[in-house]
Amino acid sequence: MKELLQKNSIRKLLSVALALLLWQAGAVLLDLPLLLVPPLEVLKRLLTLVQEADFWRTLLFSFSRIVLGFAIAFALGCLLGVLSGKWPLLETLLWPYVITIKTVPVASFIILSLFFLSARRLSTFISFLMVFPVIYSNVLEGIRSTDRELLEMGQVFRIPWGRRLGYIYLPHLKPFLFSACSVALGMSWKSGVAAEVIGVASGSIGEKLYESKIYFMTEDLLAWTVVIVLISVLFEKLFLRLMKAAFDRWEGR
Amino acid sequence: MAIVIHNLTKSYGDKLALPPFSCTLEAGERVCLLGQSGCGKTTLLRLLLGLDTPTGGRVTGLPDRISAVFQEDRLCPSFSAVTNVSLALGRQVPKGEIVALLTDLGLGDALTKPVRALSGGMQRRVAIARSLLMSADLYLMDEPFKGLDEDTRRIVMDLVLARTEGKTVLVITHDPEEAAYLGGRVIRM
Numbered sequence: 001m002k003e004l005l006q007k008n009s010i011r012k013l014l015s016v017a018l019a020l021l022l023w024q025a026g027a028v029l030l031d032l033p034l035l036l037v038p039p040l041e042v043l044k045r046l047l048t049l050v051q052e053a054d055f056w057r058t059l060l061f062s063f064s065r066i067v068l069g070f071a072i073a074f075a076l077g078c079l080l081g082v083l084s085g086k087w088p089l090l091e092t093l094l095w096p097y098v099i100t101i102k103t104v105p106v107a108s109f110i111i112l113s114l115f116f117l118s119a120r121r122l123s124t125f126i127s128f129l130m131v132f133p134v135i136y137s138n139v140l141e142g143i144r145s146t147d148r149e150l151l152e153m154g155q156v157f158r159i160p161w162g163r164r165l166g167y168i169y170l171p172h173l174k175p176f177l178f179s180a181c182s183v184a185l186g187m188s189w190k191s192g193v194a195a196e197v198i199g200v201a202s203g204s205i206g207e208k209l210y211e212s213k214i215y216f217m218t219e220d221l222l223a224w225t226v227v228i229v230l231i232s233v234l235f236e237k238l239f240l241r242l243m244k245a246a247f248d249r250w251e252g253r
Numbered sequence: 254m255a256i257v258i259h260n261l262t263k264s265y266g267d268k269l270a271l272p273p274f275s276c277t278l279e280a281g282e283r284v285c286l287l288g289q290s291g292c293g294k295t296t297l298l299r300l301l302l303g304l305d306t307p308t309g310g311r312v313t314g315l316p317d318r319i320s321a322v323f324q325e326d327r328l329c330p331s332f333s334a335v336t337n338v339s340l341a342l343g344r345q346v347p348k349g350e351i352v353a354l355l356t357d358l359g360l361g362d363a364l365t366k367p368v369r370a371l372s373g374g375m376q377r378r379v380a381i382a383r384s385l386l387m388s389a390d391l392y393l394m395d396e397p398f399k400g401l402d403e404d405t406r407r408i409v410m411d412l413v414l415a416r417t418e419g420k421t422v423l424v425i426t427h428d429p430e431e432a433a434y435l436g437g438r439v440i441r442m
Contacts, residue, residue: 149323149325150327150329152302152304152327153323153327153341155303156302156304156319156320156321157320157321157341157342157383160343163343167329167332167336168329171329171331171332251332251367
């Protein structure tokens with residue numbers, strides 16, 4: 001039993017069970033099912049929802065758009081982060097945009113973006129916007145803090161820049177990328193769904209949340225929230241695992 | 254062509270890292286630079302490698318292709334010994350030659366292991382192999398045999414002597430025995 005409890009996954013599972021128990025206790029004590037639905041009711045609603053074809057369509061709609069936004073931000077953040085590390089002028093040129101994206105509230109961006117983007121595409125753009133500065137800043141930080149001694153070695157042996165990137169910079173970037181992605185993946189879901197809610201994107205999870213609020217369907221609201229949490233966590237785990245596998249493969253050379 | 258170092262000096266603010274230093278390295282000559290810690294040996298090497306700018310003096314006749322063994326190993330820790338060496342050399346040296354030299358240096362069983370999993374002495378040998386396999390006109394070696402046990406040191410020194418035959422070599426050391434074994438001219442700093 002003691003050994004079992006020492007396993008991180010078991011401990012996490014137990015803490016989730018405890019949180020659910022607290023939720024259940026809160027719901028029973030408050031006895032206001034319209035405001036705080038018991039977890040079992042939410043689970044029942046969720047089980048009903050997953051049997052509907054519309055559920056999967058909605059999930060795919062939001063997933064594809066939010067993940068696309070994340071993917072573009074990841075690729076562009078890495079590229080521009082690396083290039084800014086190489087050319088400080090680029091970093092200076094990008095600075096106003098990065099600082100603006102970092103400081104302006106996401107709601108302002110969503111409302112502003114609605115003027116020139118359709119609500120159906122909004123989540124991609126907003127997710128991109130929230131993820132990009134995180135990836136970019138971390139990659140830039142990683143590039144800047146790369147081991148000076150190794151860079152000097154590269155200079156003396158005249159190692160071409162592309163190879164320095166792959167063998168000197170990339171392994172050093174690894175912890176920066178992992179830390180950036182674990183933050184950014186959650187952010188992409190939070191901001192993407194927020195964009196769908198504000199834009200009332202037809203066929204999206206955000207629209208379902210919006211409808212739940214309008215019609216006071218707390219069960220639905222919580223069921224969809226659980227879906228967002230689950231899909232976000234699963235995607236984060238999958239993405240980080242794939243990234244780790246890619247790094248292991250590269251470094252195993 | 255001889256390499257002429259004339260009154261080369263380096264200061265970091267008020268701190269004098271290298272007092273004015275002059276010497277001439279004839280083409281194909283092996284020179285051992287002996288001196289106590291902190292006398293500026295490594296600073297001199299950094300200046301010759303172009304990693305620092307001198308405060309005063311000048312160097313003429315420096316060849317284009319310079320190979321080095323740094324005081325630290327400076328290896329990419331997550332990659333194997335073979336990858337570390339081929340990374341620095343590109344396609345100029347076939348993989349077979351890299352494997353052969355690493356094997357001669359006693360690393361035959363550790364070729365594909367990440368270098369961070371190797372002992373300090375093994376990592377040192379990888380750094381030496383990387384330098385020796387580079388086709389260079391000047392070899393600068395900063396305490397290259399540091400951390401090697403007595404037997405391995407002899408083997409590695411013999412390999413260095415054989416591989417750099419006829420090349421200009423500057424070895425920094427503070428071990429007079431090592432300098433005597435390597436032969437060539439000894440300069441005390």
